[in-house]
Amino acid sequence: MERYILPDIPNLHKIDAYEQHGGYSALKKALGMNPAEVTDEVKKSNLRGRGGACFPTGLKWTFMPKDNAKPKYLCVNGDESEPGTFKDRQIFEFNPHQLIEGTLIGCYAMGITSAYIYIRGEYGKWIKMLQKAVDDAYAKGYIGQNILGSNFSTNIYLHKGAGAYICGEESSLMESLEGNRGYPRVKPPFPAQRGVWNCPTTINNVETMTNVPLIINNGWEWYSKIGVAKHPGPILVGISGHVNKPGVYEVATGELLTDLIYNYAGGVPGNKKIKAVIPGGSSTMILRGEQIEGVRMDADSLKAAGSSVGTAGMIVMDEDTDLIRVISRISKFYYHESCGQCTPCREGTGWLWKILKRFEAGEGRIQDIDLLVDIANNIEGNTICALGDAAAWPVQSMVKRFRDEFEKRAKKDAVAAA
Amino acid sequence: MLTEENLKKAEELKKRYPETKAALLPILWIAQEQEGYISEDMMKYLGTMLNLPFAHILGVVSFYTMYHDKPLGRYHLEVCTNVSCMLRGSDKILQTIEHVCGVKPGQTSADGKWTVNEVECMGACGGAPMIAIGEEYYENLTPEKTEELLKKLSQR
Numbered sequence: 153m154e155r156y157i158l159p160d161i162p163n164l165h166k167i168d169a170y171e172q173h174g175g176y177s178a179l180k181k182a183l184g185m186n187p188a189e190v191t192d193e194v195k196k197s198n199l200r201g202r203g204g205a206c207f208p209t210g211l212k213w214t215f216m217p218k219d220n221a222k223p224k225y226l227c228v229n230g231d232e233s234e235p236g237t238f239k240d241r242q243i244f245e246f247n248p249h250q251l252i253e254g255t256l257i258g259c260y261a262m263g264i265t266s267a268y269i270y271i272r273g274e275y276g277k278w279i280k281m282l283q284k285a286v287d288d289a290y291a292k293g294y295i296g297q298n299i300l301g302s303n304f305s306t307n308i309y310l311h312k313g314a315g316a317y318i319c320g321e322e323s324s325l326m327e328s329l330e331g332n333r334g335y336p337r338v339k340p341p342f343p344a345q346r347g348v349w350n351c352p353t354t355i356n357n358v359e360t361m362t363n364v365p366l367i368i369n370n371g372w373e374w375y376s377k378i379g380v381a382k383h384p385g386p387i388l389v390g391i392s393g394h395v396n397k398p399g400v401y402e403v404a405t406g407e408l409l410t411d412l413i414y415n416y417a418g419g420v421p422g423n424k425k426i427k428a429v430i431p432g433g434s435s436t437m438i439l440r441g442e443q444i445e446g447v448r449m450d451a452d453s454l455k456a457a458g459s460s461v462g463t464a465g466m467i468v469m470d471e472d473t474d475l476i477r478v479i480s481r482i483s484k485f486y487y488h489e490s491c492g493q494c495t496p497c498r499e500g501t502g503w504l505w506k507i508l509k510r511f512e513a514g515e516g517r518i519q520d521i522d523l524l525v526d527i528a529n530n531i532e533g534n535t536i537c538a539l540g541d542a543a544a545w546p547v548q549s550m551v552k553r554f555r556d557e558f559e560k561r562a563k564k565d566a567v568a569a570a
Numbered sequence: 571m572l573t574e575e576n577l578k579k580a581e582e583l584k585k586r587y588p589e590t591k592a593a594l595l596p597i598l599w600i601a602q603e604q605e606g607y608i609s610e611d612m613m614k615y616l617g618t619m620l621n622l623p624f625a626h627i628l629g630v631v632s633f634y635t636m637y638h639d640k641p642l643g644r645y646h647l648e649v650c651t652n653v654s655c656m657l658r659g660s661d662k663i664l665q666t667i668e669h670v671c672g673v674k675p676g677q678t679s680a681d682g683k684w685t686v687n688e689v690e691c692m693g694a695c696g697g698a699p700m701i702a703i704g705e706e707y708y709e710n711l712t713p714e715k716t717e718e719l720l721k722k723l724s725q726r
């Protein structure tokens with residue numbers, strides 16, 4: 153497939169090269185349309201968010217109030233901290249102007265005069281790369297006052313995070329942007345009603361915004377024909393773990409997971425069998441190796457298989473993998489990253505990790521297997537934000553699909569007693 | 571205290587946001603870059619400067635793992651041990667560091683040269699296992715490459 157997010161064009165990160173290859177023409181085109189038309193185009197394209205929830209982007213934009221005296225804001229989410237996810241970094245490095253252009257078009261469509269791109273603090277080097285691109289775009293009049301001679305003005309600012317997975321959650325991100333600890337907010341009110349600084353706000357992922365210029369340049373019909381109709385477009389898939397060629401691959405949605413692993417990522421070292429696959433970042437439900445046959449990288453296909461697209465960060469595990477160690481490590485992560493506001497998440501994630509450490513050490517009891525599920529079930533849905541769910545799903549799915557692994561590791565006398 | 575130059579930067583940063591408080595995270599970054607860490611005195615100073623209670627600043631500094639309230643070693647080695655790195659041998663990287671630098675995760679060496687920490691996913695899973703030193707990422711590591719890197723650094 154032709155690549156649209158990370159095309160194979162040398163020096164595309166430089167503004168001259170970007171312009172030579174048609175860069176900023178979508179912005180020009182958008183400025184000639186009325187803002188509602190732009191939103192409508194995005195809505196009809198069926199673009200769905202690449203930040204984890206696959207929410208329809210155009211629809212989200214329509215939630216923004218139209219006649220409102222308050223300023224409105226756009227937050228572009230580049231926190232990228234879900235384990236297994238490393239795609240937005242590629243955009244900062246190789247195609248930053250397309251992200252900027254998409255951000256500007258989004259601002260125009262929603263009548264926004266300040267956009268903040270929130271990037272995880274660990275990406276200091278990549279923040280500098282993007283800042284250079286932003287500076288160059290200001291210098292050429294693409295950002296700032298009266299953009300390209302129109303009466304539309306907007307600013308783009310980069311905001312550096314400081315090491316907190318939770319700040320990728322949209323309301324936590326806004327708290328962090330305001331200069332607070334990243335504690336998620338209770339919803340409603342939703343960001344479009346009351347977001348950052350109590351003003352209407354839209355939050356979209358970096359890759360989502362990078363898709364927008366494609367839709368404006370080529371039209372929604374063109375875009376909606378790429379990949380799967382209900383979840384179309386190019387998508388960046390990060391493949392890591394036990395594969396020969398780990399990396400980020402751009403494909404059309406609907407690519408077979410087996411093609412991604414065996415063709416794009418070069419298969420499994422030593423031709424080993426696949427024991428398990430986490431398809432979309434550590435919070436998505438784990439699949440058994442034999443379950444991925446015929447499953448595709450799109451929302452419906454992965455849902456039918458009992459998992460989800462998430463951030464499309466796939467982690468492949470070969471037949472020799474110690475899955476108890478894997479789930480224990482994942483649980484440690486969510487325990488470490490829980491902000492501590494909600495009791496079920498703060499306490500529950502700690503209990504999950506403690507019990508899983510027992511299994512790792514061969515000290516788990518057979519009844520602990522159901523206890524894990526019970527704790528996970530009591531976290532899921534009972535917290536302010538979805539970090540609780542993200543901690544519960546991997547445990548629930550691991551027990552459901554690999555119960556035998558837990559049984560094998562349980563304390564032997566405990567097995568006999570039960 | 572922030573230097574003259576950094577004070578100017580702080581003033582510029584405030585203009586980016588409708589409320590001054592929002593400049594806190596970026597200004598904390600500047601303070602940390604200047605001093606290497608954020609001392610209690612610095613927090614009090616910034617509190618006066620931004621008209622924020624000390625408790626708020628302390629709360630923010632302690633919430634975010636990348637702000638440090640104590641000095642670190644000259645090289646801060648951050649070793650990712652999350653799943654993708656674990657699957658590709660991050661424990662061997664940690665062992666190599668312990669062997670070469672004589673420090674375990676969470677420790678700083680007696681000569682102040684090394685601080686080692688285990689960290690969560692750094693967004694470099696495709697280049698696992700990895701370590702970060704400051705803003706630099708070192709990916710696709712092996713114990714041999716790690717040893718080579720550490721030796722090079724220790725000669726500087």
Ligand SMILES: Cc1cc2nc3c(=O)[nH]c(=O)nc-3n(C[C@H](O)[C@H](O)[C@H](O)COP(=O)(O)O)c2cc1C
Pocket residue numbers: 200201202203204205206207209229230231232233234317318319320321322323355356357358360361537538539542
């Ligand atoms: C705990 C948690 C962490 C998240 N981290 C990120 C992140 O790093 N980047 C991101 O784009 N979305 C993240 N999200 C999803 C955001 O809340 C939000 O849905 C997304 O940024 C919206 O953008 P999209 O509609 O373009 O996908 C996270 C959600 C949760 C619950």
Ligand code: FES
Pocket residue numbers: 235236237650651652653654655656690691692693694695698700
């Ligand atoms: S798991 Fe180590 S960088 Fe992602």
